[in-house]
Amino acid sequence: MWSNTAEGAGKGPLAGVRVVEAGQYISGPYAAKVLADLGADVIKIESAEGDPMRRWEGSGAMSPQFAAYNRNKRGVVIDLKSPAGIEQLLCLVDGADVFIENFRPGVATRLGFGPDALRERNRMVISCAITGFGPTGPYAKRPAYDTVISAVGGMYSQIVPESILRPLGPAFSDLLSGSAAVQAILASLHARPVRGEGEHVEVSMVGSLIDFLTEASSTYLETGQVAGPDSRPRRAQAYACVGSDGGAFVIHMSVPEKFWVGLVAVLEHPELATDERFSTREARVRNYDELDAVLKGITATRPRAHWLDRLNDYDIPHGPLNTVADLFDDPQVASMNLVEEITGSDGRPLRVPVHSAVFSHSGRRDYHAAPALGADNGILSTPQPKPTTPEGGTR
Incomplete structure (x- = not known):
């Protein structure tokens, strides 16, 4: 069983936790990235073509978007449509504490690595599925991308005035569902020693948005009042102004x-x-x-x-009111040590924002760049450890 002992001090509070991620695009990879930033050993599974986010900029090189969501991970290539590939995945799960995937509902089970199959291999593993609309309901099997979820989940109505409707900038539903998945996984890791086994966690993108919009949702359910883009600023008495210099x-x-x-x-x-x-x-x-x-x-x-x-x-x-270009020159931000220089996968220096939490004892792990496709395939031929359970046996 995992534990954060003195051996992991200086490596992040999740040192000793192993995560297997079969995710692509943003929500699943972002959740695994946060766990990796906190010290977990994350193994990312990709197909031979790679996570589509690798080619987000339209070239064969690693896109900055992929680099952002997949740092601090190891990477392997596995064919999840073949029996041999599924066995390789399950062998990785043998030594894992957490498994994350963000396929459409039912895909993991159909391919052979659904919650029941994972539990048969490792009863202590915590499996987490991130979906657009949850596992059931009329929208469950629809393709779920951030723009769609932000519309269905009410985020658009809270940010974009009807008079200038346009797609949102940040991938709110992807990032918020990834954050919700991290919270659920950490809660389940906390409960596991008492329960003596792992569990399966379902996180939906639309549900994560509704939870994030707690104030607007609760106000409507209680009073019938419908919040819009100016509702919160009005109540909070928040104003945006511009000086004579345009600042x-x-x-x-x-x-x-x-x-x-x-x-x-x-x-x-x-x-x-x-x-x-x-x-x-x-x-x-x-x-x-x-x-x-x-x-x-x-x-x-x-x-x-x-x-x-x-x-x-x-x-x-x-x-x-900073732009991203202003942000890192802001004297407060510059004083907070929120940027670290690492070596990119191409050998060039790369500046990256780091996790904002500061831990007094466990410290922060050393950051490294997102892996090249299949960079760590060697671990697939290495027998995976069988961590012990609270009772002293193997999983």
């Missing part, structure tokens, strides 16, 4: 009245304090659009740095 920044006043009082002082417009449209939080929520226009008009008179300094003087929640 954008945000202000978040939330509930405490002291932030509004301070903002009036920052703006040097004392008449706003007695304006009936803005004199109470309820009035500001009700007249959000009017106050937004007033703030934008005032902040456009001076450069962003002026406003950031003044907002800081009055301890008002604020920050620059």
